[in-house]
Amino acid sequence: MRAAFYTLGCKVNQYETEYMSELLKKAGFDIVSPSEEADYYIINSCTVTATADQKTRQNVRKFKRNHPDSTVILTGCMPQAFPDDAKELEQADIVLSNKSDSDILSLINEYNINRKRIVKIEKHQSDDDFRGCSIERFSERIRAFVKIQDGCDRFCSYCIIPIARGRVRSKPLDELKTEIKALGENGIKEIVLVGINLSSYGKGYDYNIADAVRVCNEDKNIIRVRLGSLEPDHITDEIINELSKYEKFCPQFHISLQSGCDKTLKNMNRHYTTEEYRQLCDMLRSTFKDCTLTTDLMTGFNEESEVDFNKSLSFVKEIGFEKVHTFPYSERKGTLASKKGDSVKREIKEQRARLVIKEADKIRNSFMNSLIGQKLNVLFENEIKPGEYQGFTKNYIPVRIKSDNDIIGNEIIVTVKSVNEAEDYCFAEL
Secondary structure: OEEEEEEOOOHHHHHHHHHHHHHHHHOOOEEEOOOOOOOEEEEEEOOOOHHHHHHHHHHHHHHHHHOOOOEEEEEEHHHHHOHHHHHOOOOOOEEEOHHHHHHHHHHHHHHHHHOOOEEEOOOOOOOOOOOOOOOOOOOOOOEEEEEEEEOOOOOOOOOOHHHHHOOOEEOOHHHHHHHHHHHHHOOOOEEEEEEOOHHHOOOOOOOOHHHHHHHHHOOOOOOEEEEOOEOHHHOOHHHHHHHOOOOOEOOEEEEOOEOOOHHHHHHOOOOOOHHHHHHHHHHHHHHOOOOEEEEEEEEOOOOOOHHHHHHHHHHHHHHOOOEEEEEEOOOOOOOOHHHHOOOOOHHHHHHHHHHHHHHHHHHHHHHHHOOOOOEEEEEEEEEEEOOEEEEEEOOOOEEEEEOOOOOOOOEEEEEEEEEEOOOOEEEEEO
């Protein structure tokens, strides 16, 4: 039996695809590319925007149209957040929620026996525990995403994620330790800890995100550990000081901003001010040598005026982020913000996004060019083309070099010679 996964969305979704893939492999399935012929096509959906839902519907229909005799399975956040919409996608033979991913094998067996459509969507409950899930390998040979946290309690006014993912829950440290050990023994060199609201890891318990980093730092086979996307209001001075003690910790921080205007942050129901965010950035840069700061920024949120936007743009330039993921606001049904309507025209949102991207690219290019002549420590991950390898520094700068030898999995000191601004990488020599 052959199964193919098509994954939309974040690193958590990618981890969960890896988890389901391992379940099927252990049951005798061959996992193939979604471009190949398969008996089962599993779409792991994202629902953070309406566009993500549209992509999910398109792919469910495409796989069924192109492979009518195959079984199409829909899972992920879209069925969890919008079960009625998912049920209407009749091209999906099996529909299950992200809460039920561990049941994928039993549902496939049930469908094979009865040949009747299955819809199993369990609702998240406020007292849910972290459902045990772990992986032993990852599709990327060197770097693995490891989910240690799920759910969110923040209820930002634009966001559907608390409905799609439930409340905050955390993987116990002993389970994490066992998982990291298995990954290290199977060739993984770098761990990326991920979650829906990662910085809330350990909420309600006597451990926190620094303890998760410590567990990875202690594993003899792991040489690097980094964090996925973070929320700023959970990162305390104590946690920063604790993280600084771990030699394997990578000082790259992706800290979600969303807006650099206090009025807009309040409308979004974000739980910090620009001044608090600025102080956090200052603390990180003073604590970690060569740390990089990256972020997400939304343009055109409901009621964002030109003055509000200019404040946001000025804040981006003031902080000097090494990279900014910018996107126009997209109204999401079921959220508090959607009840107010969408007061900023689409073309204005997109124009503002282009302005942010232009300024952010200037900062990025200036930073990358400042690295020319420097010696950097790079962990090489893959071969881009014959004889050319790519890897990343600890602060997540992409670097390529030419080598006659296979250097995948090796951490090597290189000297930066040039920057390819169009493709966003440094070219270096041994």
